[in-house]
Amino acid sequence: MAEDLSIIAGTKTEQYESLIPQINGLLDGEPDLIANLANIVAALKEQFGWFWVGFYLVKNNELVLGPFQGPVACTRIRKGKGVCGASWEKAKTIIVPDVEKFPGHIACSSLSKSEIVVPVIRNNEVIGVLDVDSSKYDQFDTTDQKYLETVVNLVQF
Ligand code: SME
Secondary structure, eight states, rough: OSOOOOOOOOHHHHHHHHHHHHHHHHHHTTOHHHHHHHHHHHHHHHHOSEEEEEEEEEEEEEEEEEEEEEOOOOOOOEETTTHHHHHHHHHHHHEEOOGGSTTTTOSSSSSSOOOEEEEEEETTTTEEEEEEEEESSOOOHHHHHHHHHHHHHOOOO
């Protein structure tokens, strides 16, 4: 396993294309879920410098905070609540260009301005979400959706 990440400049697509094989390398041969989720969020944070990036995992019908990089965050989110709970309920990726305009958005930090939440789906069930927050407005689009959906599908849960 490579322990150093190669961080590149370039378009968003170029950055994801460089990072995803490296994430694959980090996961290769490692069965521990927490270790793998921890390295994924670290790699994403290092490449993109987002404000917050982390997983919430479904436990006893709630989303519970998992491995993340960034400031401390809310630990539990109910189904349908906030962007994360909405992504879980709908089993769909949600892109929020301006969090203040998303009804029910949960503000873990007032510095977060835009957000993308990608559900982790296994056997037709949402078992967690990947949440990414930016301190700038309108930072996420369908390119992020495509690549972040690829990233969550690399993980063996
Ligand atoms: N903003 C999220 C809550 C999680 S924090 O951003 C880390 C939401 O509305 O679900």
